[in-house]
Amino acid sequence: AQTVTQSQPEMSVQEAETVTLSCTYDTSESDYYLFWYKQPPSRQMILVIRQEAYKQQNATENRFSVNFQKAAKSFSLKISDSQLGDAAMYFCATSGGAGSYQLTFGKGTKLSVIP
Amino acid sequence: DGGITQSPKYLFRKEGQNVTLSCEQNLNHDAMYWYRQDPGQGLRLIYYSQIVNDFQKGDIAEGYSVSREKKESFPLTVTSAQKNPTAFYLCASRLGTGSVPIYNEQFFGPGTRLTVL
Numbered sequence: 001a002q003t004v005t006q007s008q009p010e011m012s013v014q015e016a017e018t019v020t021l022s023c024t025y026d027t028s029e030s031d032y033y034l035f036w037y038k039q040p041p042s043r044q045m046i047l048v049i050r051q052e053a054y055k056q057q058n059a060t061e062n063r064f065s066v067n068f069q070k071a072a073k074s075f076s077l078k079i080s081d082s083q084l085g086d087a088a089m090y091f092c093a094t095s096g097g098a099g100s101y102q103l104t105f106g107k108g109t110k111l112s113v114i115p
Numbered sequence: 116d117g118g119i120t121q122s123p124k125y126l127f128r129k130e131g132q133n134v135t136l137s138c139e140q141n142l143n144h145d146a147m148y149w150y151r152q153d154p155g156q157g158l159r160l161i162y163y164s165q166i167v168n169d170f171q172k173g174d175i176a177e178g179y180s181v182s183r184e185k186k187e188s189f190p191l192t193v194t195s196a197q198k199n200p201t202a203f204y205l206c207a208s209r210l211g212t213g214s215v216p217i218y219n220e221q222f223f224g225p226g227t228r229l230t231v232l
Contacts, residue, residue: 004157033219045158045205045223091157095219101209102148102173103221105157 002027002094006106013082014114020067021077021109023092032094034068034075035103039089048090051075079111087113117142119224121206126229128193128200136191136227138206145211147189148221151175152203161204164189193229201231 003026013019025034036048051059051068058066063083067076079086092106119140128134138147146165150158160173164183178197183189189208193200207221 009155035220043203043226045207047220047222050220093157095221101146101219102160102163103158103207105159107155107157 002029002032002104004092004094004104004106006092006109008109009107010110010112012112012114013079013086015082015084017082018078018080019082019111021079021090021092021111023075023077023106025073025075025092025094025104027073027094034066035093035095036064036066036075036077037091037093037105038086039091039108040085040087045091049077082113084113084115087111119206119208119222121204121224121227123227124225126227128229128231130231131195133192133194134229136193136204136206136229138189138191138224140187140189140206140208140222140224142208142210142222143186144208144222145186146209147183148207148209149173149179149181149189149191150205150207152205152226158205161191200229203228 005024032053034051038046038048049059049061049064058068063080065078089108091108093103095101095103122137148163149161152158159175161179162181164170170181170183180192204227206224209221
């Protein structure tokens with residue numbers, strides 16, 4: 001069984017500043033993936049960034065980057081130069097196994113961006 | 116444009132009625148999923164299907180049923196046995212089975228908001 005924990009129900013950041021969202025996970029899989037999804041008020045789930053567990057290098061997508069600590073089972077998301085459009089719910093998720101590849105989600109962090 | 120469509124966007128149901136939520140994808144993806152989202156909760160898996168005419172229960176399958184007669188379609192029926200069906204329902208699809216990264220990404224539809232009156 002896999003579990004994902006997001007310990008920050010809400011966070012806020014000033015526009016143009018940097019914010020880090022925390023995520024820890026537990027899995028018995030040896031081969032797995034980690035994701036951050038964004039859910040804006042429209043409720044459309046949008047993939048922000050993906051990390052393959054077998055890769056030591058942290059993934060980066062423009063202003064979004066992760067800090068992946070495999071031994072600590074930690075997968076935090078850093079948003080640089082925050083923009084008003086970054087305001088949303090952010091969900092951390094893990095997928096693994098040669099079976100369903102189903103996603104296990106955390107409960108989310110609501111990010112507010114202050115102008 | 117390729118994507119996932121869900122209909123209707125809003126659905127109202129009277130207690131005791133069955134309702135069916137539609138999910139269609141034209142991405143040629145093999146696997147499809149149904150998730151339920153409640154306030155303050157992450158998404159929880161209801162059912163998934165990795166191939167036509169086959170599907171498996173997820174973590175909260177009780178009170179729900181699905182079918183997968185066509186690759187592009189994966190409808191979800193919320194039955195009267197589901198005691199608390201008011202929620203936001205999301206359908207997703209994934210390219211296929213395999214361990215390469217692209218096969219693990221799930222793409223989501225816009226969702227259906229179900230309210231029991």
